[in-house]
Amino acid sequence: MVTTVKDGWELVVGLEVHVELNTVTKMWCGCSTDFGAPPNTNVCPVCTGQPGALPVVNREAVTSAVRLGLALNCDIVEVCRFHRKNYFYPDLAKNYQISQYDIPLCQDGWIDVDVEGETRRVRLERLHMEEDTGKSTHLGLTGRLHGADKSLIDYNRCGVPLLEIVSRPDIHDPETAQAYLRELQAIVQALGVSDARMEEGSIRCDANVSVRRIGESLGTRTETKNLNSVRSLGRAIAFEAERQIATIEDGETIVMETRHWDEGRGVTETLRRKETVTDYRYFPDPDLVEIHSPADWVEEQRGTLPELPAVSRHRLIEAGVDPAQALTVVGTGVLAIYDDATTGGADAQTVANWLTGDVSGQLSTAGVTWEESGLTGAHVAELVSLVAEGTLSNKLAKQVLEAMIDARGTATPAQIVEERGLKQVSDEGELRGIVERVVADNAATVDAIRGGNDKAIGALVGQVMQATRGQADPRKTNELLREVIAAG
């Protein structure tokens, strides 16, 4: 259900997303971008802003930026430059950030997102290259800036390549915002240019939110930060919309400011007022030169783009996969396994069912990641076919799956079935004997069934299951029971 705002009002949202590239080295220097290194060990004169140090552009970062721009349907600008964005802050090693200003590398793109079965297009204003800042730890009561006595700066992250993607204010509800962010994540991951994990900060999102009475001009917008999950994004937008509407209806005005989302309390609060726009005194960085992206090189890059999520989802849906599941398969990085599993002919919907249902669920319970599990598409295909041919019931298949995960993919389903004797008992002869015995032993229940209490058959099925250590083919068991009961 799409969240709506009060009648007569319109919500207008623009999103600013930052993507941390997974290049080996930083944007301007050869320091490692490895996450989690001890503080201030992945640093050099350049990324700590030592006097006399100079930046040199990372070629891979530019290439990744262009590829992402293409994947987002942007125009790639043929000549662009870097500008300095000047402001003072301790985690900014030079007290300016090298970024792009009036001519970003990529402009005017769009992505389509699916919201409740409806396709919505969100246009992109620009995508530009910049650098990340260092990380501050605030020492004080809350660990947040307010009330801290001191801050400690680690420059490991300073200079890591960042791409900033700015959408146009085409978003009018929280669900579209969430779908947009998820889609961006999926595209970025498909390209392999970033891990794009919100929990790790390799993708970050700020929301610009305003409201207006329908028919009126755009309202004053606020910027909300500290959105650490897709869920927070949705909740924060909904909260901010309500807050702004209430404020205006109370006769007050919206202050243009930056707000902080508090996930615990579910509210946004003032971070800093922005009565005057900060003057960053942008000017072209004289330490750097123009970046030229000639048309033929750009086309070459277009040729390297992988299948994009929208196309993958469409392909899955065409093959018969439920759209919601297609979204999950593509969006959770399981597409490769799906593709492997279905190339051999396994049914698309069944495979998707397994992947998004039991496999995902069991991995989660076991606390194992897809990579750690060692599961392959071939494994899944085999499991599916064992069920299809009747060797396994769904229930038994789940047990086999558990064992597969346990074995970290070192054992195939067939091997596990063999080892543990988990084959489904479907042999009529064998089953009939057991069924007849169960019917004979449960006269009262049988009478109840004959008397019209159909549900009671469940208890008898249960007994057959017990006698077969759960391996009786449930359908056959049901059939035989009814046959024997009717006959008797």
Place this chain on the structure above:
Amino acid sequence: MSELVTKSAADLVALMESGEVSSREVVDAHLARIEEVDGHARPDGDLTESDVHAFLALTAEQARRHADDVDQRRATGHPLGPLAGVPLALKDVITMRGAPTTVGSRMLQGWEPPYDATVTTRLRAADIVVLGKTNMDEFAMGSSTENSAYGNTRNPWDLGRVPGGSSGGSAAAVAGLMAPLAIGTDTGGSIRQPAAVCGVVGAKPTYGAVSRYGLVAFASSLDQAGPFARTVEDAALLQAAIHGHDPLDSTSITQELPDLFADLRAGVDGLRIGVVTELQGDGYELGVEAAFRDSLARYEAMGAVISEVSLPHAPFGLPAYYLIAPSECSSNLARFDGVRYGNRVDAPTAEEMNAATRAAGFGPEVKRRIMIGTHALSSGYYDAYYLQASKVRRLIADDFVAAFDQVDVVVSPTSPTVAFPFGSKTADPIAMYLNDVATVPASLAGVPAISVPNGRDDAGLPVGLQIMAPLLRDDLMYRVAWALEQDLGLSPIPTGGNAVAVPQGV
């Protein structure tokens, strides 16, 4: 031994190669000279009126060890570069491990850089022996070295006068016979103008020919490191030792650099020399003008064709420079905030700490330029100031291109005045800025320019001639400079009533 300090680098190398003298002896002789005249042993406050005070830091131990090492390798037949074993003074704006780099400022007092500049690395690879770091106008901003936070440097030709700036210490070290070679940096004339007023050779290479990695930045699109020496040939040798592409500097050019020696001695017969209409006459002292006219006559006598050329936008060079340079510097100096290195003045909040640190660490000229620059880049002013100045810059560059269509090189006096007395121009910033009126156009255009001594005024103070060549034609400027140097045969030894003491018998 003491006459070793009067020799050129080329002569010293010849002596070392012939075995007559060792690098160690050369280095020791120069260190002794520094001891005699520089007042280095004295703390700032005790400097006398006869101390030149060219050096801020001496790296005597390292220098001796390096010299010994060169001697050893020479003795065992190792191939050595053309300047191996020669001592050099390094402007304190260039990072060098093992000694403080102060940039003439309290902001970096005691700062020991964690890395070497590319220029430093190349000097070492060429086995040029660095004796120490020289005094300069703070953050390279100034034309007299009076803006140094560590006291004045005195002009060896008249100890009551300035050595020029901002590379005053390097110029004085060479002029005062404390080193045959020095490295300075030139942003608007900071090598050429000190060279002129100190009677030595100083050159600003084509922009991008020498790496800026490790040069504490003042104005990124203008800064260039370059050589000081007492002969044109020495300066060329030094430039050749440090120039060349550096992958650590994005503005470092990749084009092939000229061979500075092939035609060095070819003379000027048939060469076309253009006298810049806008850079002469009014505002130039009589002694400067006289030496200029004399140089032109000499060139003519040597077979050069002299004509007038116009650089119509040259008069706008200084105004444009004083928008571009402060703008870039206001951004380049933002990093000095008491967080990662340098001075810190404590305060309860980071913001206050930044502001107090910068207020205490920067002198008045630096503050002026930061404020001008901040203003020139601010929204609402950017177009009229920084952007407009950048356009004027292009017009000046185009003027040079047009001029070089008609002539091979253009010339002007380097500085409108000879060395001036201490304190005579400090009251009025613009009076000080006008020292660079002739040097700034070449800086803005990026073309190579050299100052070569071309005479003395009536009081015996040195005058310099500026020769500017097309981009990448550094060889041409050296050639034209060499011809005049030979023709004049001027002695580089300082003379005059208030000059620095020179070794006996010199």
Place this chain on the structure above:
Amino acid sequence: MLARLSLTDGEIDRLAPQLSQILAYAEQVSEVAADDVEPMTHPFPLRNVMREDQPRPSLPRDLLLSQAPEVQDDRFAVPRIVAEEG
């Protein structure tokens, strides 16, 4: 203030007129007709100066921190920051 310089009243009194003077001098650039002129930063039209995505050695941490005014927990320490990131 944008330049993050705290000046004394005396300094302001001295600097302000000088700044006006310097700016007035520099404003001469406006006398040049340059509407159609491309601004210039570097004398050579260098382009695409880039480096390969290969690691280079980082600085030893001790060396870096040895020059810092204040260090705590292997990090650069600053007094409390008032404004959130600009």
